[in-house]
Amino acid sequence: MSETAARTLAEHVGLAAAVLDADGRIAFANAAFEERFPASEGATVEATLADATNETAGVDRVTDAITRVVEDDAVDEADAELTVTTDTPRVYHFRVVAVDGEDAAAVLEACNVTERLESTPRVGTILGRIAESFYAVDDEWRVTYWNDKMADRTGVPADEIIGEVAWDVFADLEGSELQARYEAAMASGESTTFRTYLPEPFDYWVEARVYPDENGMSVFSQDVTEEVERERELERYETIVENANDAVMIKDCEGRYRLANDAVAEYTGRDTEAILGRTDEELFGAEVGERIRERERTALEEERRITYEERVPTDDGQVVFETTRIPFYEGGELAGTIGICRDVTEQVAYESRLEARSEQLELLNRILRHDIRNDMTVVLAVLDLLSEHVADEEGADLVEEVGERAQHVVDLTATLRDLMTVVLDETEHLQPVPIAGVLEDELADVDAAFPRAITRIEGDLPDGAVRANEMLHSVFRNLLKNAVQHNDQDLPEVVVSATATDDAVTVRVADNGPGIPDDRKRKVFGRDEKGLESSGTGVGLFLVDRLVDEFEGSVRVEDNDPSGAVFVVELPRWRPDTGFDAP
Template sequence: MPSLSAADELSTLLAHSHDILTVVDDEGTIAYVSPAVETIFGYEPESRIGRNVFESIHPDDRGAVVERFESLLESPEEVTQPVTYRQRHHDGHWVWLESVAGSHTETAPYGYVVNSRDITERKERERELAEERQKYEALVEQGTEGVVIVQDSELQFVNQAMSSLTGLPESELLGRSFRDVIAPEYHDLVTRRYEERIHGESPPSRYDIEIVTADGDRRDIDLEVSCIQYRGEPATMATLHDITDRKAYEQRLEEQRDDLDLLNQVLRHDIRNDLQLVTAYADLLTDHVDDEEGEAYLETLRESSEHAVELTQTARDMAEVMLTTAADDQQVSLRKALEREFENVRADYPRAVLSIDDPIPAVSVHADEMLSSVFRNLLKNAVQHNDKSVAEVHVSVADGDDRVVVRIADNGPGVPDDRKERIFGKCEKGLESGGTGIGLYLVQTLVDSYGGEVRVEDNDPAGAVFVVTLQKTT
């Protein structure tokens, strides 16, 4: 029997232990249970004495525990392997335990000693990890993007989307080199970056390649690669985004851009030059036409030619907008752009009365060289769509802290309220206008690209005011 002091030491040790120490006989009847049973299960230790240890074990786990205990009875000198199971708490919920058991010891000479540890938190974490793993596996397997794991340069895992992408079943892909499905001209690139990544370097993790399918077709791929541990060894996981359709669309856009560029050159040179030649010859014919009817015909010819020239210029500007990607940090002198177009329009329409506040603020605004087209279209619009005998147009500029506001006011027919927003539409025409409406649409497109704003208001006592707000540069 242990000495009294040893017993006291053992009692103190058990009182502070987080594990449950249980002594049972051959039938599993509890002869002793340590104080931790109250902390873990909510039972007073004395209330468990004489109860069978197996009665509170979950029915689904009881068989495995009994089997492990019976193996101890057959080999008393052995200590059992750990067994995990659920046991009922005093309030009815289940607690996961991990237990090992041994036979007669000096501290418990009358039965079998079972040491049990609460592993509920560990089991809950394992359950969460298993659920996360299942979700991830389902996401990978059911996803639309191809996913592969490459280890030692061979495909160790492929998902169904990868099989669909290549036209090869999983059984024919596994164990093969990743190079086998890559277009030959990309072999060296992919191999080099794979080796660099495996050896701890940091090559680009995303780049474009092409793969070759079982039918010999090529697919454009956006390859996204990362390093992982797979079965305890370094590997790479790659996601293959099929961008074939996107590439084809970009190619069509590029071809359309080239066609638009060609059209822009034709508008800029050939057609515009021919129209200006027509206008020049119409002027030369003036001295050769004597009757009023002929003069009227010449005037119509001249006006139509000039209008066509304006249309080619607007169309050319629109093509420039579509062909150019404006940079956010571009800045333009407001005074130069506005004064230049003001003087050009005043020279083109000598019978109109154009005035401008002086001086125009010497500020720069967020825009590009196409800002001139904004002012040219608004100024011409104010003259051409005017129904008065003398068109009057006044330009004013207000300089604010972070923006500048340009107002172009006319004495024309104005714009009805229900058309103030629609007038900037792509095919919206002005009042009594034979134009296409593309000029104001161009204005809206350009100002929006500058981060500005354009609107139309009523003038007093009559007419319209086009208001352009632009951001100043610092």
């Protein structure tokens, strides 16, 4: 359209019209335009639409349409609507059409849609093409207008609903909040905007802008289901953030706080209002602030999530955070970082104590394994030599007693060494261990250590392996020694037997000692059940229980016949098809 044609159209068209320049300002307005908008009279030329209509609320929708047509060559026309507040609110539909001219860029047409001038074909065309769903009813709720968007959304074409009572066509909406709000607006004559949920069979949210007058009511209706769901999801997230124990924050790309929950305020000792808009340098000082900022830069520059440990001074001392920084985007552009800081101060302190304790245990373990054990080996060797030079019986008894005590120390260091291996988690991964070889080795050692005891294997030991590791030797070493050391018979006897199924191997270590009462059968595996001053180690059975549990097996005590106790150990078999070699 040429500039001349635009002015001619603006002068003679029945609608209120104006010609806009390249800046979107009014270059010319016809008489109908000035009559519709008295605020523009005498001050129309070079006025903006906001100046001309004397409106601010909602005018952005129209100015956005003007901008699209004026600035985008690909857009020839656009539509928008605006409520103009005069004595009675009026709803105008604006249509912007591109113009080809030096001083003109577009024609702006304004149509008062509240009057529902269906007799004017131009109005019907405009209302049919607007982006929102629009309809009108008279004061008896008969539909007088129904645009294409309403037909598409409801599946009811205009020719089937015009002249019909709205509540007869949509009987499912009778008694709904929508009907109640419409009737209230009609009764009061006041414009209103509200959102409501339409129940089945509609099942969506609408935003209705209602403009009643003496003849009925006009409604702009928009499906806002997605927006409502986003808002509800945002509310849920905000509730989670505000009630989270973790400090949660959002910062822009310059490191300034845009959001901080109550936990951030608590940790910093400042109100949320004193945090927003500030940087960590301003809150914590240059050194700490720059350290935090460097981490944020990493997340921003590499556009990835990072997690690290961060120490931040507070008014009460220092807090250790496990911090995660995540870049976030707005409109497809990198906008800043989301930070989640979990207070791990107590956890870090606990881990430090554990580390110190582990170091102390490792030192003690080295002393037990090397220094004490080596020294006691020398003591035993010297006692053997000394026994050859002691002639009287009393002296020989003393040498023998010292030797027994020394051997007890050696046994004790071996048990404690095994226990610390478990405590320090230095055991190997579970693997196949031949059960027969372990039992034969440990029986041979007990025979050598206790020559006055009888030890034997009853029946054949099963072939194959169980799921265990090198600490399986410690299990049976402690059970066999326990059977001898706590035996009250002049001639201790220990019998070992084993059976196997497809899934497990069961080993029974039976003795002829005093037995164990029922009320102590479980307690004997307690760490403090036996004192270190006794002939046993006091922790041997506790160690047995711990190790068997690690092997995913079980251990229990039964009565022997006619006397004594039977320790029953069940261990899972290792089968090649499992490929089992896990921690």
